[in-house]
Amino acid sequence: MQYVAAIVATAPIRAENSHRSEMISQILFGEKALVMDKKGDFTKVKCIADHYEGWVQTTQLTEVTKHFVAKAPLGFVERNGAMVYLNETPMYISVGTPIYKVRQIGKFKVRYKKMRSLKLDYNSFNEDAIRELSLQFMNTSYLWGGRSSFGIDCSGFVQNVLKFFGKTLPRDASQQAKEGEVVGFLQATQCGDLAFFDNAEGNITHVGILLDPFTIIHSSGRVHIDSIDNEGIISKELVQRTHHLRIIKRF
16 A cells, blocks of 8 residues: 655645546645555545545655554644745645654655644643634635635534544535534534534535534634524624524534
8 A cells, every 4th residue: 555645735635637626625734645546647545534535636745654654643733824844945834734743754854843832722622722723714715625724614624623632523514414412402502512504405515613502613705703593604794694504513
């Protein structure tokens, strides 16, 4: 088996082996994947973290050893502005990017810089940490398939936040909705519970993080905070209901 890791800040994962193909997800710098296939300038990968599959431009990846794949990161980037020097060339990296003790990833020398800690407790799923970490993504623009603080979609946002607490979620909102324990009433929710929303056909299409029974932070247009009631999200800016509440889950 062959393994690779991303050596750019955010490598697009596409549905097909073409730059014109839809971006369905991203793999962040240092994240690992199993090689499934190769065609032309693209490599088909299966991400180690969430098992998502798709095509990545080969030059955005570097081959890594099975030993590196087995290494757990020391943690993840907590604040915007973090950098890594790749072969002594600076590059900004996203919140949620894994940080390793190693000084080399594949063929590339690595040196991290500006790793400012939020000094939060990730050993428990606590309100202070959930709120503070979620706010690091505030005003990040919505991007279909995005998983970074440079552009993120709704499921990528909740996936990124919860992984700090050792909670591994599937990639898409419809997949995430199948996990966790049901919370029967909005009034019984806790900070960190996930609210899922469906469309007119009944398909789960959106997810956000509840801050309390009345407010939710989610990526829609951009990452921001809205009001929520038993029927769904009420946009503060549009002054109208935008999403229909389907189910609440606790992870």
